[in-house]
Amino acid sequence: MADYRQISVTETDGVSVVRFNDQRILDAGSIQQLGEDLFQLVEAEERDKLLLNFTDVEFLSSAALNRLIMLDKKVKESNGVLKFCCICSGIMDVFAITRLDKHFEILDDEPAAIASF
Amino acid sequence: MANESWLWVLEERIPSVTKEGSATLDKLLTELKNQQWPDQDVFAIHLSLEEAIVNAILHGNSGDPEKQVEITFQVSETELRVEIIDEGSGFNPDALPDPTADENLEKPSGRGVMLMRHYMDHVQYSKAGNQVVMVKKRS
Numbered sequence: 001m002a003d004y005r006q007i008s009v010t011e012t013d014g015v016s017v018v019r020f021n022d023q024r025i026l027d028a029g030s031i032q033q034l035g036e037d038l039f040q041l042v043e044a045e046e047r048d049k050l051l052l053n054f055t056d057v058e059f060l061s062s063a064a065l066n067r068l069i070m071l072d073k074k075v076k077e078s079n080g081v082l083k084f085c086c087i088c089s090g091i092m093d094v095f096a097i098t099r100l101d102k103h104f105e106i107l108d109d110e111p112a113a114i115a116s117f
Numbered sequence: 118m119a120n121e122s123w124l125w126v127l128e129e130r131i132p133s134v135t136k137e138g139s140a141t142l143d144k145l146l147t148e149l150k151n152q153q154w155p156d157q158d159v160f161a162i163h164l165s166l167e168e169a170i171v172n173a174i175l176h177g178n179s180g181d182p183e184k185q186v187e188i189t190f191q192v193s194e195t196e197l198r199v200e201i202i203d204e205g206s207g208f209n210p211d212a213l214p215d216p217t218a219d220e221n222l223e224k225p226s227g228r229g230v231m232l233m234r235h236y237m238d239h240v241q242y243s244k245a246g247n248q249v250v251m252v253k254k255r256s
Contacts (some may be wrong), residue, residue, distance in 0.1 A: 025135065027139060029135070035190050061164070061168060061229070062228040066225040066228070069225070072223075075203065090157075090160050094164070094232065097235050098217060099217040099222060103223075
């Protein structure tokens with residue numbers, strides 16, 4: 001059983017659904033750990049269908065965005081698919097301002113997102 | 118701004134440790150909530166100041182806990198004024214790449230300063246680049 005500190009992971013219809021343990025993904029140490037947890041999914045566990053569910057996430061800094069971009073690169077390098085869902089309006093604005101809403105595939109809810117893989 | 122009547126002022130010198138920065142920022146956020154600032158303003162301020170303080174600690178002072186960051190918050194009925202000074206050699210914010218350009222979307226730099234400029238009403242770096250003054254008008 002993998003040991004994660006910043007995320008929890010479940011499996012539904014072959015899709016690894018990732019939820020964040022913190023509502024605020026801000027602190028530098030937490031972001032570093034978050035990156036390690038996420039990269040482990042791709043590099044060590046070779047998961048190729050990842051859905052990041054942002055339910056309850058209230059806050060996201062640019063450093064956390066950078067980790068998501070790095071994760072996306074790793075997933076693409078291994079021919080996997082990464083999607084996001086359940087992003088609140090405040091964080092959706094952050095994605096839109098930075099134009100990352102066009103870079104990532106973002107869906108409204110988890111069932112629709114899982115069905116789209 | 119010189120004639121602004123400040124209801125609450127906080128001046129702190131903190132070591133370059135991100136948890137210290139978060140603790141100082143939490144004091145401001147608590148005060149803004151006590152003064153019933155709108156949620157969207159608090160979100161904007163929280164995000165912008167987190168970026169600015171982390172920049173000062175990790176980039177300005179290279180995360181060296183021996184170096185200090187000076188943080189000043191001034192809150193009036195209508196606006197928040199923030200000043201953050203680090204001991205670094207500064208940087209030129211205008212030289213940052215546009216993070217929204219296609220060729221830069223996957224690059225890590227420039228996004229924090231861009232978010233600060235979007236969410237705050239005024240963001241001004243000193244010529245040396247190690248001091249930033251920001252203002253947010255209450256909605």
